[in-house]
Each structure stands twice: as C-alpha cells, then as structure tokens.
Amino acid sequence: MKSRHPMLPVLVIAMLLALAACAQMKTLPSLPDWHPETLSVGQQMDCSECHEDQQQGTMKAFNAFSHSPAFVKNHRFYAASDDRLCTVCHKSSFCNDCHTNRVEMKPSYKYGYRPDREMPHRGNFMTLHKIEGKLDPAACYRCHGRANNERCVACHR
Amino acid sequence: MKNFPFCRLSLATMLSLSCPALAAEVSVDSTTVVRIEQRAVSGSPKQDIAPATQFLGLDADKLADGNLSLHFYGWGRYDLADKSYNGDRGDGSLTYGYLQYRFRQANGEVRLGRFFVHEGIANEQVDGLSARTELPLGFGLSAFGGATVHTRHLYGENSDGKGDSLVGGRANYRYKGMLELGVSGVYEGNAPTLTSKLDDGITPRYTNGNHRLIGGDIWLSPFRMVEVAGHSSYNPETKTAAEHSYLINIKPLKKLVLTGEFNEQRDQSYFYAWSMFSGAALNPSDKSRSVGGNVSYGVNKALEVTGDYKHYTRELGNADRYGAGVRLSFLGNALRSGATYHYLRASDGFAISGTPSASYHELRAYVMQDTKSFFYAVDVIDYIFRKKVFNESSAWEAVASLGYHITPALALSGDMSYGRNPEFTEDLRGLVRLTYNMTFDLKGGKK
Numbered sequence: 222m223k224s225r226h227p228m229l230p231v232l233v234i235a236m237l238l239a240l241a242a243c244a245q246m247k248t249l250p251s252l253p254d255w256h257p258e259t260l261s262v263g264q265q266m267d268c269s270e271c272h273e274d275q276q277q278g279t280m281k282a283f284n285a286f287s288h289s290p291a292f293v294k295n296h297r298f299y300a301a302s303d304d305r306l307c308t309v310c311h312k313s314s315f316c317n318d319c320h321t322n323r324v325e326m327k328p329s330y331k332y333g334y335r336p337d338r339e340m341p342h343r344g345n346f347m348t349l350h351k352i353e354g355k356l357d358p359a360a361c362y363r364c365h366g367r368a369n370n371e372r373c374v375a376c377h378r
Numbered sequence: 379m380k381n382f383p384f385c386r387l388s389l390a391t392m393l394s395l396s397c398p399a400l401a402a403e404v405s406v407d408s409t410t411v412v413r414i415e416q417r418a419v420s421g422s423p424k425q426d427i428a429p430a431t432q433f434l435g436l437d438a439d440k441l442a443d444g445n446l447s448l449h450f451y452g453w454g455r456y457d458l459a460d461k462s463y464n465g466d467r468g469d470g471s472l473t474y475g476y477l478q479y480r481f482r483q484a485n486g487e488v489r490l491g492r493f494f495v496h497e498g499i500a501n502e503q504v505d506g507l508s509a510r511t512e513l514p515l516g517f518g519l520s521a522f523g524g525a526t527v528h529t530r531h532l533y534g535e536n537s538d539g540k541g542d543s544l545v546g547g548r549a550n551y552r553y554k555g556m557l558e559l560g561v562s563g564v565y566e567g568n569a570p571t572l573t574s575k576l577d578d579g580i581t582p583r584y585t586n587g588n589h590r591l592i593g594g595d596i597w598l599s600p601f602r603m604v605e606v607a608g609h610s611s612y613n614p615e616t617k618t619a620a621e622h623s624y625l626i627n628i629k630p631l632k633k634l635v636l637t638g639e640f641n642e643q644r645d646q647s648y649f650y651a652w653s654m655f656s657g658a659a660l661n662p663s664d665k666s667r668s669v670g671g672n673v674s675y676g677v678n679k680a681l682e683v684t685g686d687y688k689h690y691t692r693e694l695g696n697a698d699r700y701g702a703g704v705r706l707s708f709l710g711n712a713l714r715s716g717a718t719y720h721y722l723r724a725s726d727g728f729a730i731s732g733t734p735s736a737s738y739h740e741l742r743a744y745v746m747q748d749t750k751s752f753f754y755a756v757d758v759i760d761y762i763f764r765k766k767v768f769n770e771s772s773a774w775e776a777v778a779s780l781g782y783h784i785t786p787a788l789a790l791s792g793d794m795s796y797g798r799n800p801e802f803t804e805d806l807r808g809l810v811r812l813t814y815n816m817t818f819d820l821k822g823g824k825k
Contacts, residue, residue, distance in 0.1 A: 242513060242514050245514035246513065246514060247483050248483075249483055250482075250483065251481060251483055251485045252485060269632070281555050282599065284632075285605055289635045289674055289676075290635075290672070291637040294637075295639070298607040298608065298625065301497065301498055302595060302597060305485055305487070312407075312449075313449065313451065313474055313494065314407065314435045314474075317451060317473050317474065317494070320501075322503050322527050323473075325433075325455060325469075325471070329777075330411070330413070330793075330809065331411060331811075333757075333811075334754075334779040334781055335755070336745075336757035337744065337746060344759035344761060344797070345774075345797060345799035345801060347799075348800050348801055349761060352722075352728050355728045356692070356736075357668060358643075358645070358649065358655075358666060359621070359666055366649065367501075367502070367540065367589065367652075368527070370529055374529075374530050374533060378533040378583065
C-alpha cells in the first residue's frame with residue numbers, strides 16, 4: 222500500500238480553515254464609502270454627538286475619534302491604524318495639503334481664509350525652523366525626511 | 379517639450395470623464411491660486427513674482443460594478459512674471475492617482491497606482507499595489523509594494539538618496555473595542571551610493587542608509603475614559619530601537635481631555651535614511667526625547683480652552699514649551715475666533731547660529747466668519763525673541779482674507795499679508811484664489 226504524502230492532512234486542514242475564514246469574512250460588514258448623513262459645519266468635529274456605540278465589527282468606540290484639540294495634535298496615531306475610517310469623511314487630498322511628496326505652497330497660504338484649521342509653519346517659520354529643527358528634528362523628519370524636501374534641498378547642502 | 383506631470387494629470391482627468399465615468403458619480407475639486415509678490419534680496423535685482431497654481435482633484439465613484447473608483451489629485455504651476463522658484467517657469471506634481479476596488483465585506487480594499495500608505499510605522503508614497511482586509515476573530519492584514527516615489531535630487535548627486543523599490547505591510551489584532559495590537563514593517567531597496575564631497579574634496583557631503591524598519595503599535599482602552607496609543611520601531615540596519623512614541627488620553631468628562639505623551643528617537647536609527655542630514659553618520663548614542671501633556675476643555679458650545687506643556691531633551695541642551703489657548707464659536711459655528719500664547723525657553727545650544735538665545739514668545743489671534751454670501755478672516759501671529767535675532771526683536775505677520783460665494787460650490791477670494799521679520803525688512807504678499815468644490819447634499823456633504 223502506497224504511503225500518503227505527510228503534508229496532505231495539513232493542507233486539507235489549512236484549506237478548511239481558509240474556507241471557514243472566507244465564510245466568516247462575509248459576515249464582517251465594510252464601512253460605508255461616505256458618511257451617510259450630511260453634516261453641518263462644526264458637526265464633523267464630534268462623532269460622539271450622534272454615535273454612542275462602537276463601530277462595526279471589531280472597530281473602536283466612536284468617541285475615540287472626536288476631533289478634540291488633543292486628537293488633532295495626535296492624529297498620526299489614529300491614521301496609522303484607522304485611515305479607512307478617516308476616508309469616510311475626508312478625501313486623501315485633505316491630508317495631502319500638508320502630508321505630500323511635493324508641496325507647492327504653505328498650506329496656510331492655500332487656506333488663508335481658514336485660520337481655525339491646524340496648519341504647520343504659520344507666520345515667518347523660515348526664521349523659526351532654525352530653532353525648531355534643532356529642538357525636535359523628528360517633527361521635521363516625519364514630513365520632510367523621506368518626501369516633501371525640495372525646498373530643504375535648496376539650502377541644506 | 380517639457381513634460382510636466384500636471385499635463386499627464388490633466389490628460390488622465392479628461393480621459394476619466396469619458397463614457398464609463400459618465401454613469402459614475404464624479405466629483406471635482408479645483409483651487410486656482412495666483413500669488414503676487416515682489417522680492418528684494420540684497421545683492422540681487424528686484425523680482426516681480428506671479429505664480430499661477432492650479433490644484434485639481436477628481437474622484438469617480440461607482441465605476442464598473444459600483445465598487446470600483448478612480449482618484450486623482452495634483453497641481454501645476456506657471457509663472458506669469460519672473461521665475462518664482464528654481465530654473466523652470468512651470469512645474470507640477472501628481473500627488474496621487476489610483477484605481478481602488480472596495481469589497482462590501484471586511485473592509486477589503488485594493489489600490490493600484492500612486493497612493494499614500496499609513497500602516498503602523500509605515501508612512502510611504504508608492505507607485506504600485508496595496509491590499510488590505512479584516513479577517514475573522516479580530517485579525518487584519520495589509521500589504522503594499524511597488525516603486526519608490528522619488529523627490530528632487532540632492533545637491534551634487536543624481537538621486538534623492540532613496541532606493542527604487544518598496545514593500546511593507548501590517549498585521550493587526552483587535553479585541554472588541556478595547557485593544558488593538560499591530561506589527562508592521564517597511565523594506566526599501568538598497569539606497570544608492572552617494573558620491574559628492576564637500577569643498578575639501580574628501581569629506582562626503584551626505585551619508586545615507588537603507589530605509590528599513592519594523593515595529594509594533596498598540597491602542598488600549600480598558601475603560602471609555604482612558605485610551606493609550608503608541609508605537610515603537612526598530613532599525614534592523616543599525617540593530618537598535620529607532621523610536622518610541624506613546625500617548626495617554628484621559629477623558630473624565632465628555633468635553634475634558636487630559637493628554638500625556640512620551641517620544642524618544644535614537645537619532646542615528648530613526649534618521650538613518652535621511653540623506654540630506656547624513657542620518658547614517660549621526661552619533662549612535664544621541665537621543666531626542668520629549669515629554670509633555672495638554673488639557674482641553676469645552677466649557678460649552680461657544681468656548682473651549684486649552685493648556686499645554688512639553689519638555690525637550692537633546693545633546694544640545696533642553697527646553698520647555700508651555701502655553702494656553704482659547705477658541706470661540708458663535709452663530710452656529712459660522713463665526714469663529716481664537717487666541718494662543720506660548721513661550722519656548724530653550725538652551726542656547728538651540729539658538730540660530732550667530733544669535734545668543736533660542737527662547738521666544740509666540741502670540742496668535744484670529745477671527746473668521748463664513749456666511750452664505752461672503753467670508754472673511756483676519757489672522758495675526760507674532761514671534762517675540764527673548765534676544766534679538768539679526769537685529770530684529772520679533773517676526774510678525776498679519777493676513778486678511780475676503781471672499782464671496784458665487785455659488786455654493788464656487789468661491790472667489792483674495793488675501794493680503796504684511797509682516798516684518800529677520801529674513802525680510804518688509805514682507806508684503808497678495809493672493810487671488812478661485813475654488814470649486816462639488817458638493818453632494820444627499821451623500822454626506824463634501825468630503
């Protein structure tokens with residue numbers, strides 16, 4: 222009698238697990254493409270005004286994403302794991318006004334009519350960056366280290 | 379003929395508006411900005427600058443079976459007067475342009491083209507392919523790969539110091555609404571050899587290293603009022619930790635948020651692939667560390683107050699930054715105002731070369747109103763140096779903006795700014811702006 226391949230039971234179990242996983246995934250609903258309701262100005266700031274619950278599936282509580290000043294300042298932590306949720310309300314271009322490969326002008330020039338928005342390098346940052354760059358170079362590196370360094374290259378030789 | 383990326387963007391935009399997209403939901407965002415400046419730099423002739431820049435974004439949703447979409451964004455510039463920057467009269471950039479297929483289940487998503495990736499410790503821009511999905515039992519998986527998007531060549535080099543290929547991804551596990559753990563990594567192809575030397579002809583101008591990191595991230599909320607988030611990364615090239623960055627949010631009341639943060643970077647490992655500042659050549663023992671906290675409290679719908687403090691430590695010295703702010707909102711948020719004050723007390727090691735002190739006060743105040751017909755904003759910011767910087771005691775700027783909504787989607791506005799600072803005796807700028815943002819009142823408004 223021929224001996225069976227020793228990996229055969231493992232492959233069968235793996236296939237069964239994969240099939241079970243695929244079947245399970247059909248029960249995990251996706252987030253909507255867009256926020257389903259129109260939001261008034263200012264209402265976008267606080268998800269927990271309307272949402273008491275936790276997001277679909279295994280996602281987090283909505284109040285974690287309320288746009289408090291602390292959230293805005295530390296939004297990188299949320300974008301790193303939940304940028305799919307960000308895209309329900311924000312187009313990618315919203316982020317790319319600041320976080321981009323090549324920036325044409327300071328975001329505060331492009332949006333001079335929105336002083337309420339948190340934007341980097343307001344005022345004469347050309348002078349200030351000579352202090353801030355030594356103080357916290359990681360803050361520079363996050364945006365200008367691997368990208369968006371065209372203006373830096375012009376002087377830093 | 380010069381082949382600007384923006385020309386390619388415009389062509390792609392027109393093509394995407396052809397037959398298949400006509401059945402789709404297409405939205406266009408456009409901002410045209412014409413800046414008017416006069417530059418006078420000592421030793422150079424006066425320049426009149428008038429760069430006209432077009433930002434253009436296009437999103438075509440519900441293509442094919444309804445789950446396919448196309449997304450573009452980029453800008454192009456043409457100088458109407460003297461050249462505004464470098465040698466070219468025109469310039470442009472395709473920020474992103476990708477096809478996306480979204481699955482109705484498990485937040486599955488595939489992207490093809492140029493896009494940004496934010497996955498754990500990976501923050502990259504790629505010309506390639508990415509995919510991600512949630513898996514049963516709280517697991518999730520994402521991966522990306524493709525060609526590196528390059529930037530301007532370093533001075534005296536034929537490259538930007540980055541490798542040509544990039545792969546990475548993240549695996550995560552979520553437990554109910556309490557915990558998320560992630561493991562992520564990024565691996566860039568070998569960095570090019572940089573050859574340029576300083577004036578002595580011997581010392582390398584730049585030293586670079588391969589961009590390769592692995593790391594872990596955590597989000598933990600054992601109770602609704604407490605939230606911990608952060609990540610650590612490790613550089614396999616230097617075989618040491620690169621960064622630890624963590625924050626804790628405590629929300630004892632709905633509108634009260636107390637935040638503490640800790641950040642530490644080992645300079646050589648974290649900046650290893652930063653060619654411009656020769657990250658790979660930094661002292662392996664040097665660290666940058668900051669510890670701080672802030673508090674924000676929404677007293678009511680009209681008033682929010684904030685306070686913050688941060689302590690910085692580096693080999694150059696240490697510094698403290700502290701301050702407070704207030705934000706006001708009236709008329710259903712149509713009228714907004716704010717003011718902040720901060721003081722940076724910094725060791726002299728952080729001072730600008732040739733100046734005695736790095737400490738300065740920062741004061742800022744703004745007001746803006748947006749009505750159905752017109753909108754305006756006034757923004758004043760002043761940096762007051764503890765000791766004069768290049769014979770100037772402060773750097774201040776005031777910006778006034780006035781605009782009119784021609785239609786709900788189309789607006790014309792103009793800005794004027796004036797300031798004095800150590801760089802310019804007088805800094806006067808003007809700007810005219812035309813914005814068009816499609817809105818969908820029945821689809822959640824404009825994004």
